[in-house]
Amino acid sequence: MAHEFALRVYYEDTDLAGIVYYANYLKFIERGRSEWVRALGIDQLRMKAEEGVVFAVRRVEADYLKPAKFDDELVVRTALVAETGARIVLDQEVLRGGEKLFAAQIILVCVNESGGAQRLSAEIRRKLAPKVH
Numbered sequence: 001m002a003h004e005f006a007l008r009v010y011y012e013d014t015d016l017a018g019i020v021y022y023a024n025y026l027k028f029i030e031r032g033r034s035e036w037v038r039a040l041g042i043d044q045l046r047m048k049a050e051e052g053v054v055f056a057v058r059r060v061e062a063d064y065l066k067p068a069k070f071d072d073e074l075v076v077r078t079a080l081v082a083e084t085g086a087r088i089v090l091d092q093e094v095l096r097g098g099e100k101l102f103a104a105q106i107i108l109v110c111v112n113e114s115g116g117a118q119r120l121s122a123e124i125r126r127k128l129a130p131k132v133h
Contacts, residue, residue: 002079003036009072019067025102026060029092032076033106036090040127053118058087059107066101068094074101083128085119086110 007028015021037044037055048054068074074094081089087109094102112118120128 002077003032003039005032005035005076005078007031007074007076009068009070009074011070014070019069020072022064025062025064025094025104028074028076028094029078029102029104029106032078032092033090033108036078042124042127047121047124051118051121052113053110053121055088055108056111057106058109060104062102062104064102066099068096068101072096080128081105083120083125086117088120088128 009020013020013024034044044054074096077093077095079091081091083089087107090106090108092104092106093100110118110120110124
């Protein structure tokens, strides 16, 4: 099941042409991912403090399909595609009224404090497992 996060486009999100600046879609999907993780019951601050690991974006493959504009109400949809030992693959979309404006596939990795790959803990994998389709 996909997680949804609603947001509104502010003036600061737009460029000279009055459309959402391309890099801001990455900010929008970051917010969506953060809320998805929170909704799963994963406390990232605790994970860092107790396990010394964090999630990091390894790869982004993005398609800009249609522009969003000032004051648009958008929804960021996040869906888990796959999870392996130290890697999570997500599909994310930005929608306006059900119309897809932006789509991305994100690969997250779990890393330790020195930046090395770290396997996901059993607790995190358990929280992700029932969500895989």
